[in-house]
Amino acid sequence: MGVIEKVKRALATVDGILPLDQILMGDCIETMRGLPAKSVDLIFADPPYNLQLGGDLSRPDGSHVDAVTDDWDKFDSLGAYDRFTREWLTEARRILKDNGAIWVIGSYHNIFKVGSAIQDLGYWILNDIVWRKANPMPNFKGTRFTNAHETLIWASTGEKARYTFNYRSMKTLNDELQMRSDWEFPICGGQERLKKGGVKVHPTQKPEALIYRILLACTKPGDVVLDPFFGTGTTGAVAKRLGRRWIGIEREPVYIEAAEERIAAALPLDESALTTMQSPKAAPRVAFGALVENGMLVPGSMLTDAKRRWSAIVGADGSLKSSCGQAGSIHKLGSLLQNAPACNGWTFWHYEAADGLKPIDALRQTYLLATQI
Amino acid sequence: MGVIEKVKRALATVDGILPLDQILMGDCIETMRGLPAKSVDLIFADPPYNLQLGGDLSRPDGSHVDAVTDDWDKFDSLGAYDRFTREWLTEARRILKDNGAIWVIGSYHNIFKVGSAIQDLGYWILNDIVWRKANPMPNFKGTRFTNAHETLIWASTGEKARYTFNYRSMKTLNDELQMRSDWEFPICGGQERLKKGGVKVHPTQKPEALIYRILLACTKPGDVVLDPFFGTGTTGAVAKRLGRRWIGIEREPVYIEAAEERIAAALPLDESALTTMQSPKAAPRVAFGALVENGMLVPGSMLTDAKRRWSAIVGADGSLKSSCGQAGSIHKLGSLLQNAPACNGWTFWHYEAADGLKPIDALRQTYLLATQI
DNA sequence: CTGCCGACTGAATCCGGTT
DNA sequence: GAACCGGATTCAGTCGGCA
Numbered sequence: 147m148g149v150i151e152k153v154k155r156a157l158a159t160v161d162g163i164l165p166l167d168q169i170l171m172g173d174c175i176e177t178m179r180g181l182p183a184k185s186v187d188l189i190f191a192d193p194p195y196n197l198q199l200g201g202d203l204s205r206p207d208g209s210h211v212d213a214v215t216d217d218w219d220k221f222d223s224l225g226a227y228d229r230f231t232r233e234w235l236t237e238a239r240r241i242l243k244d245n246g247a248i249w250v251i252g253s254y255h256n257i258f259k260v261g262s263a264i265q266d267l268g269y270w271i272l273n274d275i276v277w278r279k280a281n282p283m284p285n286f287k288g289t290r291f292t293n294a295h296e297t298l299i300w301a302s303t304g305e306k307a308r309y310t311f312n313y314r315s316m317k318t319l320n321d322e323l324q325m326r327s328d329w330e331f332p333i334c335g336g337q338e339r340l341k342k343g344g345v346k347v348h349p350t351q352k353p354e355a356l357i358y359r360i361l362l363a364c365t366k367p368g369d370v371v372l373d374p375f376f377g378t379g380t381t382g383a384v385a386k387r388l389g390r391r392w393i394g395i396e397r398e399p400v401y402i403e404a405a406e407e408r409i410a411a412a413l414p415l416d417e418s419a420l421t422t423m424q425s426p427k428a429a430p431r432v433a434f435g436a437l438v439e440n441g442m443l444v445p446g447s448m449l450t451d452a453k454r455r456w457s458a459i460v461g462a463d464g465s466l467k468s469s470c471g472q473a474g475s476i477h478k479l480g481s482l483l484q485n486a487p488a489c490n491g492w493t494f495w496h497y498e499a500a501d502g503l504k505p506i507d508a509l510r511q512t513y514l515l516a517t518q519i
Numbered sequence: 520m521g522v523i524e525k526v527k528r529a530l531a532t533v534d535g536i537l538p539l540d541q542i543l544m545g546d547c548i549e550t551m552r553g554l555p556a557k558s559v560d561l562i563f564a565d566p567p568y569n570l571q572l573g574g575d576l577s578r579p580d581g582s583h584v585d586a587v588t589d590d591w592d593k594f595d596s597l598g599a600y601d602r603f604t605r606e607w608l609t610e611a612r613r614i615l616k617d618n619g620a621i622w623v624i625g626s627y628h629n630i631f632k633v634g635s636a637i638q639d640l641g642y643w644i645l646n647d648i649v650w651r652k653a654n655p656m657p658n659f660k661g662t663r664f665t666n667a668h669e670t671l672i673w674a675s676t677g678e679k680a681r682y683t684f685n686y687r688s689m690k691t692l693n694d695e696l697q698m699r700s701d702w703e704f705p706i707c708g709g710q711e712r713l714k715k716g717g718v719k720v721h722p723t724q725k726p727e728a729l730i731y732r733i734l735l736a737c738t739k740p741g742d743v744v745l746d747p748f749f750g751t752g753t754t755g756a757v758a759k760r761l762g763r764r765w766i767g768i769e770r771e772p773v774y775i776e777a778a779e780e781r782i783a784a785a786l787p788l789d790e791s792a793l794t795t796m797q798s799p800k801a802a803p804r805v806a807f808g809a810l811v812e813n814g815m816l817v818p819g820s821m822l823t824d825a826k827r828r829w830s831a832i833v834g835a836d837g838s839l840k841s842s843c844g845q846a847g848s849i850h851k852l853g854s855l856l857q858n859a860p861a862c863n864g865w866t867f868w869h870y871e872a873a874d875g876l877k878p879i880d881a882l883r884q885t886y887l888l889a890t891q892i
Numbered sequence: 893c894t895g896c897c898g899a900c901t902g903a904a905t906c907c908g909g910t911t
Numbered sequence: 912g913a914a915c916c917g918g919a920t921t922c923a924g925t926c927g928g929c930a
Contacts, residue, residue: 203904208857213904224638255905264631273627282699283903295649296903316664328667697921
């Protein structure tokens with residue numbers, strides 16, 4: 147640990163001052179002990195899964211599967227993993243504000259231990275969320291079902307605790323349907339996947355779209371998000387983009403270095419580039435929010451109707467806000483402004499393209515083309 | 520309990536004879552204790568979820584836990600549910616054959632306790648499966664994500680245990696793609712939903728399609744399926760349709776009555792429909808040498824791989840010899856040349872047919888057809 | 893510049909019968 | 912029970928090379 151980190155941790159401990167927008171190098175549990183009680187709004191945690199892989203695995207074509215063999219995923223026994231889980235979850239609950247909440251992601255290897263501990267420690271589960279992978283690794287030997295999803299648990303600090311849930315944002319993001327407990331995203335790859343010398347920096351980097359949705363749903367701008375298993379800093383990068391404050395805890399200097407660089411390059415929303423995220427596999431129906439989530443339309447950009455009589459600003463959740471303060475989905479705001487009973491937002495709203503005004507439906511078509519074929 | 524049931528249970532206990540295709544009335548755990556060890560092939564269990572609903576929780580002895588009003592009670596109910604879960608899962612493991620398996624369905628209220636117990640008791644989790652509800656109940660208050668799925672756990676009796684998985688059947692069922700761990704079905708309604716006087720008989724009747732896929736994937740015709748929380752007998756009805764034997768345990772006479780009626784009306788599929796896609800493993804083994812013996816390949820002829828990178832000469836004994844002097848079976852030489860841990864010689868090696876290069880597996884298929892019919 | 897083809901890859905508890 | 916060895920087994924997507 148460097149001098150600066152030591153000073154930061156000392157400050158955090160003695161004065162109750164949070165080391166915001168920083169990575170604390172060190173052991174997860176020990177470092178959490180140095181953070182003040184009831185001080186953060188949200189915790190996102192991607193702990194080791196305790197995979198217990200047997201021998202090598204090869205594909206039908208004979209090539210070798212690159213497994214997660216890192217030391218940080220090794221535990222002596224199921225009991226040891228259980229104790230580790232309960233220890234960090236205990237610290238997490240101490241650090242959370244009363245109205246805070248926690249998200250934990252895992253697979254069947256560990257999520258039942260995590261969920262069980264969460265319940266035992268007095269948290270109150272609000273939902274379990276399924277991340278359906280659009281492109282999971284197949285089961286090469288044909289011995290089981292393709293392991294095509296991971297599970298997230300969302301819990302408040304207790305049964306009576308209040309918590310943040312931006313219901314409208316989620317509904318708008320999902321094209322005016324309630325957001326369900328099953329979410330589909332592709333695994334993290336392509337440009338988004340951090341590499342060094344052509345080799346992936348971290349074996350289990352999570353997609354930004356996943357964290358984006360969580361932070362959008364469960365935090366307000368300015369809220370403090372703690373990630374005790376920071377890795378290469380997906381949580382930090384998304385928090386910065388969304389105007390949230392963040393704290394990361396990470397043990398491995400290699401990951402920290404990659405994360406620092408990555409977060410420094412991340413742009414807050416109104417400046418962020420068009421291609422920050424990978425396209426997800428498209429559902430037949432495209433939610434307007436998906437275009438925003440995937441960077442095809444930048445939050446803060448302006449839409450108008452074809453004759454530029456009305457204009458509106460795109461929100462981070464895929465909502466639109468007009469200059470006179472009205473807001474809603476693309477369809478709802480269109481009908482409001484025109485004082486019409488209904489409106490097809492896809493053809494009504496236009497964006498400024500390089501070669502002139504175009505309906506946002508063109509973006510939807512592009513999106514479909516990019517993701518369907 | 521009627522006299523007949525008593526006699527049946529006595530038989531099961533004393534003689535190790537299974538009471539097949541019958542509903543045993545009684546407490547789940549107590550009745551399971553009367554069944555012989557290592558006697559059933561599959562257990563499907565839909566235990567009560569009633570963890571956080573206050574007074575609905577039943578203790579293992581059948582008594583009801585009072586409404587949860589304070590922390591002490593909450594801990595007590597959580598602990599009571601945990602003990603109940605571990606008790607019935609312990610009996611289940613005793614009853615299962617070594618090569619048997621168990622499926623349990625639950626929601627976030629109970630599935631983490633169930634999964635944790637399954638791991639602690641020595642079962643080996645094979646997959647967790649997500650049932651995505653096509654038509655879930657919305658979250659009326661808008662306070663959380665729509666709870667649109669339930670989770671199933673599939674586990675064998677231990678890490679090294681064999682288990683049944685009809686891979687080909689599942690792949691065929693899924694349009695020639697591996698079956699994934701996320702399944703979509705509508706909730707049980709319409710004609711399928713059992714009603715009496717317009718009121719649903721059971722509050723949580725599961726769709727037959729769900730059980731159908733499970734039994735098709737994890738049992739063979741004639742296998743014995745036990746459902747310790749039989750309810751209105753979905754497991755029995757599907758088992759009968761699919762030509763599997765079944766045993767149900769249920770406490771409530773109302774459910775039993777509905778189940779008996781329902782199962783009596785269920786029609787078995789005829790045998791031809793039960794013939795599912797076979798794994799190649801089930802086909803008789805053909806020695807490569809047999810093809811040579813039968814003149815389908817002439818000793819001295821040349822085989823190559825699909826890209827003609829390697830070639831070898833067929834020996835009179837069905838061995839292959841490469842130009843660089845290496846020799847062995849079709850599999851061994853394939854792996855040697857490629858420097859791979861393993862190789863399926865049937866698909867690796869090709870012969871020169873009239874219409875181009877073909878895998879020698881085609882010859883095997885011809886041979887099988889000629890000798891089987 | 894585009895389009896096609898091949899190589900590569902991702903949190904994976906990944907074989908089974910016979911000697 | 913260990914060792915042997917026959918032989919079954921993959922989906923979606925990205926990226927680079929080449930025509």
